[in-house]
Amino acid sequence: MKQKHIGQLILVFLMVAGALFYGRSTLYTREICPMGMIYIPGGDFFTGTSEKEFLYLVKLCDMTVGGCYESWFKNEMPKRIAHVDSFCIDRYEFPNRAGRQPQSRMTWYDAQNICAGAGKRLCREVEWERACAGQAENVWSYGYRYVQNQCNINSETLETSGSNEKCRSIDGVMDMNGNLAEWVADSYGNVSSLGEYERLRILKGGSYRDRSIFSRCNSVDLRSPEDRHVEFGVRCCHSGEIIGYENEPPGGGVGGRRENVPDIDISSE
Secondary structure (H helix, E strand, C coil), X not given: CHHHXXXXXXXXXXXXXXXXXXXXXXXXXXXXXXXXXXXXXXEEEEECCCHHHXXXXXXXXXXXXXXXXXXXXXXXXXXXXXXXXXXXEECCCCCCCCCCCCCCCCCHHHHHHHHHXXXXXXXXXXXXXXXXXXXXXXXXXXXXXXXXXXXXXXXXXXXXXXXXXXXXXCCCXXXXXXXXXXXXXXXXXXXXXXXXXXXXXXXXXXCCCCCHHHCCXXXXXXXXXXXXXXXXXXCEEECCCCCCCCCCCCCCCCCCCCCCCCCCCCCCC
């Protein structure tokens, strides 16, 4: 009887300890991120496109879309290790409200001002990719293989935020592939066809009108910061504020890499 009583006490202790630990993790996330944002743990992850993947993507693009340029995919190279500090990202595209139509027709300057006005900032490209691909380094936010109609891709209309419940990352960020192409903070130097130097800005995730090959997490769309289009929008980031807990929420660290496996299956399109 005495052993049974001790066992019951140990079980109660473990249950209370577990509740305190998970309660702390939940509180930690809430305190770090403003309301409506998702906490993304920092760490190292693989980003970009390898030479083998690049050759496959060019071939696949010619087969499924036609008239493709190598430069569309060279901007993703090389495959490399990137580091991000912990950060927060909007769950939905601006105005970050489920069931609301995301705001479109934004220039890069509009997007920058909108995020600043909300007390946030534009995401860096590596932050955006980390939130999209997750630690599993998925090709699309929801997984490694393309699933037709999982996100608002290759369609005719913009949809309200969260309409596609399965179009979510492992961390719970919604609509990162398709719907609106999203401006990020990074710039890219380029020499125009006229031989003039120009600084372009980057859009991520593709839009509802794009084919799936252009809506991957590491796709890069270079545009003038003054370009305004019905397909362009934004989601904002925030650096968060560490408040001193010992334990971060689970999820930090280096993800596993799929070594040169360019078998991106979009044959269902």
